[in-house]
Amino acid sequence: MAVMAEHGVAQVKRSSLWTRAFESRNFLGAMFMVPAIAILVLFLAYPLALGLWLGMTDTKIGGVGRFIGFGNFVSLAKDSVFWLSVFNTIFYTVAASIVKFAIGLYLALLLNERLPFKSIVRAIVLLPFVVPTVLSAIAFWWIYDSQFSIISWVLIKAGLITHYIDFLGDPWNARWSVVVANIWRGVPFVAITLLAGLQTISPSLYEAANLDGATNLQRFRHITLPMLSPIIAVVMTFSVLMTFTDFQLIYTITRGGPINATHLMATLSFQRAITGGNLGEGAAISNAMIPFLVAAILLSFFGLQRSRWQQGGRD
Amino acid sequence: MSSVQIRDVRKSFGNFEVLHGVSIPIEDGQFVVLVGPSGCGKSTLLRMLAGLENITSGTISIGDRVVNNIQPKERDIAMVFQNYALYPHMTVGENMGFSLKLRNAGSDEINKRVKRAAEILALSPLLERYPRQLSGGQRQRVAMGRAIVRDPQVFLFDEPLSNLDAKLRVAMRTEIKELHQRLKTTTVYVTHDQIEAMTMADKIVVMHDGIVEQMGTPLELYDKPENQFVAGFIGSPAMNFLKGHVRVNGVATFEGPNGVKLPLLNAPAASDGRPVVYGVRPEHFTIADDGADAEIIVVEPTGSETQVFAKVGGEQVVAVFRERHQFNPGDKVKLKPDPSLVHLFDETTGKRM
Numbered sequence A: 001m002a003v004m005a006e007h008g009v010a011q012v013k014r015s016s017l018w019t020r021a022f023e024s025r026n027f028l029g030a031m032f033m034v035p036a037i038a039i040l041v042l043f044l045a046y047p048l049a050l051g052l053w054l055g056m057t058d059t060k061i062g063g064v065g066r067f068i069g070f071g072n073f074v075s076l077a078k079d080s081v082f083w084l085s086v087f088n089t090i091f092y093t094v095a096a097s098i099v100k101f102a103i104g105l106y107l108a109l110l111l112n113e114r115l116p117f118k119s120i121v122r123a124i125v126l127l128p129f130v131v132p133t134v135l136s137a138i139a140f141w142w143i144y145d146s147q148f149s150i151i152s153w154v155l156i157k158a159g160l161i162t163h164y165i166d167f168l169g170d171p172w173n174a175r176w177s178v179v180v181a182n183i184w185r186g187v188p189f190v191a192i193t194l195l196a197g198l199q200t201i202s203p204s205l206y207e208a209a210n211l212d213g214a215t216n217l218q219r220f221r222h223i224t225l226p227m228l229s230p231i232i233a234v235v236m237t238f239s240v241l242m243t244f245t246d247f248q249l250i251y252t253i254t255r256g257g258p259i260n261a262t263h264l265m266a267t268l269s270f271q272r273a274i275t276g277g278n279l280g281e282g283a284a285i286s287n288a289m290i291p292f293l294v295a296a297i298l299l300s301f302f303g304l305q306r307s308r309w310q311q312g313g314r315d
Numbered sequence B: 001m002s003s004v005q006i007r008d009v010r011k012s013f014g015n016f017e018v019l020h021g022v023s024i025p026i027e028d029g030q031f032v033v034l035v036g037p038s039g040c041g042k043s044t045l046l047r048m049l050a051g052l053e054n055i056t057s058g059t060i061s062i063g064d065r066v067v068n069n070i071q072p073k074e075r076d077i078a079m080v081f082q083n084y085a086l087y088p089h090m091t092v093g094e095n096m097g098f099s100l101k102l103r104n105a106g107s108d109e110i111n112k113r114v115k116r117a118a119e120i121l122a123l124s125p126l127l128e129r130y131p132r133q134l135s136g137g138q139r140q141r142v143a144m145g146r147a148i149v150r151d152p153q154v155f156l157f158d159e160p161l162s163n164l165d166a167k168l169r170v171a172m173r174t175e176i177k178e179l180h181q182r183l184k185t186t187t188v189y190v191t192h193d194q195i196e197a198m199t200m201a202d203k204i205v206v207m208h209d210g211i212v213e214q215m216g217t218p219l220e221l222y223d224k225p226e227n228q229f230v231a232g233f234i235g236s237p238a239m240n241f242l243k244g245h246v247r248v249n250g251v252a253t254f255e256g257p258n259g260v261k262l263p264l265l266n267a268p269a270a271s272d273g274r275p276v277v278y279g280v281r282p283e284h285f286t287i288a289d290d291g292a293d294a295e296i297i298v299v300e301p302t303g304s305e306t307q308v309f310a311k312v313g314g315e316q317v318v319a320v321f322r323e324r325h326q327f328n329p330g331d332k333v334k335l336k337p338d339p340s341l342v343h344l345f346d347e348t349t350g351k352r353m
Helices: A003-021 A025-054 A069-077 A080-112 A120-132 A133-143 A152-156 A171-199 A205-213 A218-243 A248-255 A265-275 A279-305 B044-050 B092-102 B108-118 B136-152 B164-183 B192-198 B217-225 B228-233
Strands: B006-012 B018-025 B031-035 B057-062 B077-080 B152-159 B184-192 B204-207 B212-218 B240-249 B252-255 B262-265 B275-280 B285-301 B306-312 B317-322 B334-338 B343-346
Touching: A025 A279, A069 A279, A080 A120, A080 A152, A080 A218, A080 A265, A080 B077, A133 A152, A133 A171, A133 A248, A133 B252, A171 A218, A171 A248, A171 B057, A205 A218, A205 B077, A205 B092, A205 B136, A248 B317, A279 B018, B018 B031, B018 B044, B018 B057, B018 B204, B031 B192, B031 B306, B044 B077, B044 B152, B057 B192, B077 B136, B077 B334, B092 B136, B092 B204, B108 B136, B136 B164, B164 B192, B164 B285, B184 B192, B192 B217, B204 B217, B204 B228, B212 B217, B212 B228, B228 B240, B228 B275, B240 B317, B262 B334, B262 B343, B275 B306, B285 B317
Parallel strands: B031 B184, B031 B204, B077 B152, B152 B184
Antiparallel strands: B006 B018, B006 B057, B204 B212, B240 B252, B240 B275, B252 B262, B275 B343, B285 B306, B285 B334, B306 B317
């Protein structure tokens, strides 16, 4: 009798421990987070950590590397090609982002008006975004070809120039050419996102401003721009990040040439690490992008924070 | 301040005409309320007055000036929107001073006028806040402040109280009326709520399906509705309507459904047997021995008065009593309308007889 009672108590105790664990919010919360954390660790944290580690080693393909601290960075600091790629990346990002923003905002404002065939026009604007990057890069490669370029052909037929333009042979021509290709590809993202932002602005605000005596320009300056600023901050952060880390367009059109004039940090990293086999050095170049990217994110983060009017209260 | 003349104004959206020739004279300093069910065209008319919608035909003048082709900002009007349309990225003070800033007024001038408007509306402690940090009633007042600062010829209100809760709505009603008494600016106010119209207006314009049904002071509309629509729209609970015929056998009476007989003070000449609609307001019933038989269905006490739903001749009517009668559902009572306060309408045209 006593034994049975003892047995019963033990069973109650054990099941209650198990039950209690599943009733605890903390334990349950942790359980539910396990799949997400596993995915994040496997696909984000592990590659990032591996990249950071590789950047501090002299690993080559097929070999085991030694830890060399900041050795890669010291040698990169003396490497003029690396600094050229830093310059190219910043130029590429700044030039493309400014133009993408300007054209994107213009298109968004245009598409927000009452247009004939509005939905078709919107679909057309999205096209560059839908085409696979490599495909559009190949198209641009042909457009910029030294013998078959349609631009050169048209200009010659029109009598405006006498020689085919050397789009990809001259360093500055090549830089501007890839910037144009990037703009063509990036504008839809900016335009459609800003359009979505514009559509959240209540029309009655424009009516009120109209009655308050605002001209079209004043309405844009005092209503549209401030109301759109949070979305502008987000979309431009994304645009800058995507442009800064661009790889596909450059690698398909120029492979970094001529004489490294269009090498971005991403393409240089790939060339050194995979083509050249110096995994450690390539990883170090990639890691050198991190400070720039963090700076861009912080800039937009503090830009967003400043809009005090968005916080507190309900709508 | 200015008078406003609306003359034979029509509005079509494509082939669909929503306003069929509306004429409303508004005197200088008058508080005019446009009231009607949704879709009657009252908001469209207000937006045409503001210049936010084109005028298809007819003219609107503010003061001596026809404004048909004048831009909204040139019309010297201020509008309070249903959703307030406050600029969310500007503080209360900036919201109120925005129109002055656009007119390049000096910052001293702007501060002075914003401060004065803020004092009138008790907004002084809130000038640095953003619209998000305000309650509904405060936002409503900021929207009015924005209008006051401009000192316009005409104030336009587009259902300004419909986003507020019932208690605040009553308080703001008084506040707007008091503001008008103080500033005496010509005001056009749109609402679907007939109580708002009755309590605030100098003149009510009842609209329905794109036409003006009747214009007049609140009590004119209550006492002498020109047709059955106005009779049913003004007053709460709504007027009871019974279909039947006029009988003139020495004394005029109304013979309603199932032979119910109700009193008439006098009948229009040669109207014996004429089909009519007999209208009586709920508050004009009394309990009297010579009343019509009624069976009580529902009793709704509100404290100050009691609403009684009853069947008279098979038709449901509502009566309101200030006295505290002890009624129970199923009780048989005798309801008698005050014959001097009864309204008769032609059954086919709905016009007052």
